[in-house]
Amino acid sequence: MVQTRKSAQRTATSRNGKNLRNRSRGGGGVLMLVATRKGAWLYLGDPARKLWRADGPHFLGHIVNHLVLDPRDGRTLLAAAKTGHLGPTVFRSTDFGRNWKEAKRPPAFPKTREGEKGRVVDHTFWLTPGHASETGTWYAGTSPHGLFRSEDGGASWEPLAGLNDNPQYRDWMGGPQDGTPDGPKLHSIIVDPRNPAHLYLGMSSGGVHESTDGGRNWAPLVDGLEVVEGLDAANIAFHDPHCVQLCPSNPDRLFQQNHCGIYRIDRPSRTWVRVGRKMPKQVGDIGFPVTVHPRDADTAWVFPMDGTRVWPRTSPGGAPCAYVTRDGGKTWQRLDSGLPKNQAWWTVKRQAMAADARDPVGLYFGTTSGELWMSGNEGKRWDAIAQHLPEIYAVETGEAH
């Protein structure tokens, strides 16, 4: 299926009321890629990151779980989408969203033998571009848990049986009754920038796992992680990582926002350290996303949420804030300048906070209430970029070429 976006849908936005000149698509600048429950948007910033041009909606009415720019060419986009009643698919654009093509073979589990109950991909949840040396390679994580790889830029996808069909992993993955209400997620697929065969991933209700042979074999990486009180941490299925990120400046360090705290690991150690214990008690260290600095492995940001009692998953006390550590988690500082001070019951999903690679680092997040916010100075001050969007599922950044 090819969909051409109408030029009438192109709109300009400005934070200070000035009219934006029409800029050629992909002509340089920070790009925000926003995936929502009802479509996708691209936001292209000017070099100062003060004026943003909205491009969208793309796929209005489609559930878009993740929209990612290929950093290897700076213009290929992949969108993980599902249209309500229709089955899941992946769309690809090589001209910055002007035209899209559907994957010939979207992520799908193999057909099982007669009489056996097979699995069905409900939706692709996570997209990760492959290693810089493997042009056209992508990874996808699905719900229910499944790992897939494409070697042709997202046109066709193959399941990685080493994970998907491993009996031990099938046991840890569990079934529909074991996952989140909208399905268990395979997420945080990470490719070590030094080695294309070195991979990490997270599974909601399933833990963090590592492969050193390109996904053929996997091993849990859960030592040090806590689980919900009363459950046995030795049972991998009880582990619930929300988001894992690798530090580009030190690929041996990873940060993790888990259901049970904020963690850091420094390889070759196999033990995570709960650095979130240093967060203020009244805020806690529960949340969905974690975002790392592109050049400083001691710096990471989180967006706390209320994980008490019935788990509202909203901003603690109705006062949204980010927190930053600049010393690897030893200390944390609150960042809420510009954000509402009360009655703002926000949720920021695990894929909905991102950083760019500029200096100072720009930070971006989207809320389930449809607001898009950014900071051009690493969180010291936040400003709203857009409102009235549908529920935001994911925010990513890229450099438009």
Next chain:
Amino acid sequence: MKVIIPGPLRSYTREREVEAAGDTLAALLADLDRRYPGLRFRVIDEQDGMRPHMRFFVNGAQVFDASHALRPGDEVQIVQALSGG
């Protein structure tokens, strides 16, 4: 035979009514997929099951099994359930 296509699938067919052939519903869907690549996977999953919220009618009667036999002249309608938000 005539196949009536719901709105969300017309990005594949461009038309509300198309022609396809098959002696069973499964065969008809395979024929539709040959003519409009990718359409089948949006309504039938990888285990050949009808996706939730998709409905198939033959001559106005709903069918629940893709092995349902079809005859020349039958009218098939693909409908998505009215649900969601």
